[in-house]
Structure formats: structure tokens, C-alpha cells
Amino acid sequence: MSHYVLVDCNNFYVSCERVFNPWLEGRPVIVLSNNDGCVVARSQEAKQLGIAMGEPFFRIKDLCSCRKVVVYSSNYQLYGDLSERVMTVVASMTQNFQVYSIDEAFVWFPSTMSSQEVVDRCVALRRRIRQWVGIPTSVGIAPSKTLAKIATKLAKKSASGVVDLSCPSLRREVLKGVPIREVWGIGARLEAKCHGMGVQTAWDFCEKNTSLIRRHMGIVGERMLWELRGISCLPLEEEAPSKKSISCSRSFGKAVEDQGTLAEALSFHVASACEKLRQQNSCARAMCVYAMAVIDSSTGGRRCFGTTVSFPSPTNNTPDAIYRAKEALSTWFCPGQRYKKCGVIMIDVIPETSVDPDLFVEEPSSKRRHILKTVDALNERFGKNTIFYGAMGVGREWQMRCESRSRRYTTCWDELAVVMAKGQ
DNA sequence: TCTGGGGTCCTAGGACCC
DNA sequence: TCTGGGGTCCTAGGACCC
Numbered sequence: 001m002s003h004y005v006l007v008d009c010n011n012f013y014v015s016c017e018r019v020f021n022p023w024l025e026g027r028p029v030i031v032l033s034n035n036d037g038c039v040v041a042r043s044q045e046a047k048q049l050g051i052a053m054g055e056p057f058f059r060i061k062d063l064c065s066c067r068k069v070v071v072y073s074s075n076y077q078l079y080g081d082l083s084e085r086v087m088t089v090v091a092s093m094t095q096n097f098q099v100y101s102i103d104e105a106f107v108w109f110p111s112t113m114s115s116q117e118v119v120d121r122c123v124a125l126r127r128r129i130r131q132w133v134g135i136p137t138s139v140g141i142a143p144s145k146t147l148a149k150i151a152t153k154l155a156k157k158s159a160s161g162v163v164d165l166s167c168p169s170l171r172r173e174v175l176k177g178v179p180i181r182e183v184w185g186i187g188a189r190l191e192a193k194c195h196g197m198g199v200q201t202a203w204d205f206c207e208k209n210t211s212l213i214r215r216h217m218g219i220v221g222e223r224m225l226w227e228l229r230g231i232s233c234l235p236l237e238e239e240a241p242s243k244k245s246i247s248c249s250r251s252f253g254k255a256v257e258d259q260g261t262l263a264e265a266l267s268f269h270v271a272s273a274c275e276k277l278r279q280q281n282s283c284a285r286a287m288c289v290y291a292m293a294v295i296d297s298s299t300g301g302r303r304c305f306g307t308t309v310s311f312p313s314p315t316n317n318t319p320d321a322i323y324r325a326k327e328a329l330s331t332w333f334c335p336g337q338r339y340k341k342c343g344v345i346m347i348d349v350i351p352e353t354s355v356d357p358d359l360f361v362e363e364p365s366s367k368r369r370h371i372l373k374t375v376d377a378l379n380e381r382f383g384k385n386t387i388f389y390g391a392m393g394v395g396r397e398w399q400m401r402c403e404s405r406s407r408r409y410t411t412c413w414d415e416l417a418v419v420m421a422k423g424q
Numbered sequence: 425t426c427t428g429g430g431g432t433c434c435t436a437g438g439a440c441c442c
Numbered sequence: 443t444c445t446g447g448g449g450t451c452c453t454a455g456g457a458c459c460c
Contacts, residue, residue: 034428037427038427040460055427059427184458187457188458189458190458249429432458433458434455434457434458435457436455436456441448442447
């Protein structure tokens with residue numbers, strides 16, 4: 001039986017902040033979503049204060065100030081960079097691994113390795129991530145990904161930070177104590193369905209008849225069943241597949257009412273989306289351009305405006321896409337609305353290599369492609385938006401709130417950490 | 425005043441084809 | 443009298459994840 005391992009960074013965003021601000025250790029710390037909307041990461045101390053994941057910030061503002069909770073806006077450049085460093089360490093110590101999210105990686109070890117060898121490797125890996133990057137992790141080991149998820153959850157509460165669920169009898173005891181909602185893939189709806197079938201714990205689920213689960217929960221349910229029984233159905237995906245759609249959107253710091261500002265914000269998102277397309281060597285056949293307006297501030301009622309534009313030929317060309325987005329905007333823009341958010345979604349994304357040249361559309365010359373590559377390279381090297389299109393605007397007053405962002409210590413020359421030598 | 429952003433997979437049903 | 447069998451593609455909606 002081979003071994004699936006999940007390496008999960010503890011309270012990742014909070015841990016990133018603590019790397020550069022050690023005084024945050026032992027204190028309640030939270031990190032907010034974009035636009036300082038809601039809570040997306042909490043330190044252990046903040047969890048103990050009863051602050052829930054996803055809680056809107058304005059509701060706990062008072063609690064935070066009276067309990068001295070340290071509040072950060074999210075700093076994705078910092079988190080993204082530290083995530084890459086963690087993944088580099090994982091890659092250096094393992095053969096087969098999958099980056100699953102910004103703070104998680106699955107690792108696979110062959111059945112020729114004994115459980116003890118796997119545990120030893122995980123302990124070493126965990127120690128090295130902590131020492132080289134400064135991020136604490138929890139590691140779970142099991143015969144399937146779904147069980148490894150459960151093992152990792154237990155590891156968060158264990159002293160060693162590593163939990164091995166390879167032993168079937170141990171697994172049985174553990175699963176009896178795991179509520180079905182905590183199983184990977186069970187959300188609110190499926191939880192209710194499970195309760196309806198008399199399933200309360202992961203173990204209850206394991207004991208159900210396979211065809212019954214198949215009937216009620218489809219192929220997804222059956223896979224979960226086998227995974228929980230220790231038969232792996234979800235393989236390691238080492239190559240990140242290309243995205244089939246790419247979306248860029250943001251809420252505004254304050255409501256926007258004029259077309260010019262909306263056009264700037266949309267151009268900004270189009271530029272990000274095209275950059276992402278080029279990064280994965282893809283083009284989009286079409287693009288959805290939309291904005292949301294508040295129609296009733298008392299209920300938060302919203303109305304969505306938008307259109308889908310088909311490109312004459314699949315593209316990842318920023319200026320062309322900006323032109324089309326502005327054209328689209330003028331078809332649905334409605335004066336007097338208070339827009340709260342806007343964005344674009346690139347759809348029908350295909351590999352650049354499979355774009356057939358169109359006889360009737362002018363081919364983007366190699367010169368134009370070269371310009372885009374150069375822009376991307378400059379922004380990669382000197383920081384996001386070092387150079388950008390005029391259509392994206394300069395002041396960008398529409399940008400979201402991020403009132404308490406920490407410095408981008410590892411990605412911005414102007415924001416490096418400053419170390420003072422102690423005077424004599 | 426006030427609630428983020430970015431994705432994936434599966435299924436069912438309709439349209440259409442041979 | 444009386445209407446097959448097998449398949450694909452597309453879309454909308456549902457559910458979930460971090």
C-alpha cells in the first residue's frame with residue numbers, strides 16, 4: 001500500500017505575518033480578505049476568542065479592538081512568495097508531489113517504504129520548512145488523500161505535528177470520532193443528505209452499502225467511500241492542468257458611478273486576465289465582462305450587468321481585449337447605478353498552439369507578441385504593474401480597501417525588512 | 425456604511441446525428 | 443397496425459474546495 005501525505009501550513013497567512021513580526025507569537029492575529037471584507041485566517045488565539053472563518057469584519061471590529069486582536073489586510077504578494085518557498089523545500093525532499101493550494105501539498109511515497117521510514121521523512125520535511133522558511137506545518141499520512149486530510153487535521157492538535165493513519169484499527173477508532181461534515185468533499189448539502197441516511201460520522205459512512213451510496217450520492221460519493229475505506233481513488237496530480245477559465249474581479253473600495261472609472265477598473269482586470277492566459281500559454285475564445293450594482297442598500301440586493309464577447313480569433317492580447325471590454329461596457333452601462341464590483345472571465349480557454357490562423361483577421365505580428373512578452377518580463381522582474389496600459393488609469397481611486405497591509409518584505413525593494421544593530 | 429475571489433467536477437435534459 | 447438504438451455535444455444548475 002502506498003502512502004499519501006498531506007503537508008499543510010498552519011494558519012498560513014497569519015504564519016506569514018509572524019515570520020517578519022515575531023512579536024505576533026502568542027497574540028490573537030487575523031487576516032482579512034480583499035477589500036477588508038471578512039476574516040480569512042486566524043491564529044489559534046483568535047480562534048479561541050470565537051472569531052469564525054468568513055466572519056464579516058465590521059461585525060467583530062469592536063471585539064478586535066477591545067481584545068487587542070492584531071488585524072491585517074491580505075498581502076498576497078508576501079503569501080504567494082512564501083508559499084513558493086515552502087513548495088521548493090517540499091520538492092527538494094520528495095520525488096512525487098502535487099501543489100494543491102497556496103498552503104497545501106500532497107506527497108506520495110511508494111509501498112516499498114515502511115511506515116516508519118515515511119514518518120521519519122515527514123518529520124525531517126516539517127523541520128526543514130520551519131527552519132528554512134519559518135512556517136509551521138502539520139503533516140498527515142494515510143493510504144488515500146481523503147484519509148490524509150483527516151490525519152492532517154489531527155496533526156494540528158498533536159504535539160509532534162505528524163499523524164500516521166496507516167494502521168486500520170487506529171483508523172477505525174479515529175473515523176468514529178470524525179463528524180461526516182469534516183470529511184473532504186462533504187459540504188452543507190451532502191451533510192444533510194448523509195444525516196438523512198443515518199450517517200453521522202465518517203465511520204458510519206464507511207459501513208454503508210456501496211451501491212446505496214452510489215445511488216444517492218453518485219460517483220463522487222462512491223469515491224469518497226472507497227477513499228475513507230483506505231482504497232485510493234484520487235490520484236496525485238503532479239502536473240497542474242491548464243485552467244479552463246480565468247477570472248479576475250474585485251470589489252470597489254467605495255461605490256463607482258461613472259463609466260470612465262468602470263472602464264479603468266475593467267481594463268485593469270482584463271490586463272491581469274490576459275497575463276494569466278499568457279502565463280499558461282493559452283488563448284480565450286470569449287470573455288464575459290460584468291459589473292454588479294447595489295440596488296437596495298438596506299437588503300444588499302444586487303443587480304448584475306454584463307455581456308459575453310466572442311473574439312474574432314482566440315486571443316491573449318491585452319490591448320485588443322481591453323478594446324473589446326470597453327465596447328462591451330458601453331452596451332450595458334447604466335448611469336445612476338452604484339457599482340460595487342466588476343470583473344472579467346476568460347472562457348473557452350484553449351492552448352495557444354491550437355489557435356488556427358484566421359484568413360480574415362490580421363495576425364498579431366511577432367512584434368506585438370514580443371512587446372507583450374517584454375511587458376510580462378519587466379513586471380515579473382521589477383514587480384506587478386511596473387509598466388501598464390494607460391487605459392488602466394493612474395490614480396486608481398476605485399481600488400479596494402486594504403488599510404492594514406504589512407510590507408511586501410520579499411517581493412518589493414522599497415519594503416524590505418529593516419534590521420537594526422544594537423548600539424554599544 | 426458594512427459580507428472576497430478563483431476555481432473544479434458531475435448530472436440531467438435537450439438537441440441533434442446516423 | 444404503428445415509431446429503434448446508440449451516441450455526442452452543449453448548457454444550466456448543483457455542489458464543493460481553498
